[in-house]
Amino acid sequence: MATAPKFADVKVGDTLKPIVLPPISRHQLALYCGGSGDHNPIHVDIDFAKKFGFKDVFAHGMLSMAFLGRLVTSYVPQAQVRKIGTRFTSITWVGDVITVSGKVTGKREEGGQKLVDLEVKCTNQNGQDTLQGDATVALN
């Protein structure tokens, strides 16, 4: 259970504790297909993926975005999450080992809320960013 840091204690440049995910498996993509309701066969059916020019199935972008969500809710309780957004910058393949990391990029007060802006991203085992995102959380 995340216990949120205090606004006054947070500094720009602070880092969030990274999460290293287990290698992406075909089984995980099947579970995410059902769990997310994204039934695009390109993520679970290798015949379909090859027909459209890919060497293999690949992970749903939204699966990796869920990892960003896990990082943010490990930093603050979910009720304090205001925004999460991302660009999907490269494909995540079966077997890839994704690390989710984040850091504080800004602090501001807006509409009576004390807001902290975060840069959050997913990076694969080769050091390549697969997701480049941002999030905003409200602190006390």
Next chain:
Amino acid sequence: MQLDKKLIGHSFKPFTTTVEAGKIRLFCKAIGEENPIYVDEAAAKAAGYRAIPAPPTYLTAVTNDDPDKGGLLRLLNVDIGLILHGEQHYEYLAPVHVGDKITCQQKVMDIYDKKGGALWFVVSETELKDQAGKPVAKAKGITVVRNPDAAKK
């Protein structure tokens, strides 16, 4: 292949879906989320939630629960094998919990191409409201469409 920019502004038929505990449990298993608040109502209440909360990106499962699934691709006349997800942004306005009935309304905001039409980008926004009509979230997505004709040139 060329997408029809006249579709900018198109609004899809709204639909309503109920947030279900079992589906959140499967979603959490898929993403490796082990916080008990997402599976155990007592743990959620102990943490201050009125019921099990939907994880932040579970909203994708809510918006995917459209009975007219695939409406955007049918509107664009695009094969599902040609799309990639370009961007996704969520703004959280109020918590979403198990038992909530969420109404989703999606609209096409922009359509443009890059690389001489090799890639097309479709920007859409979905407003999510709860059973009281209160906005709970906004979702903005960018779908990238790979032009199959570009590869043949």
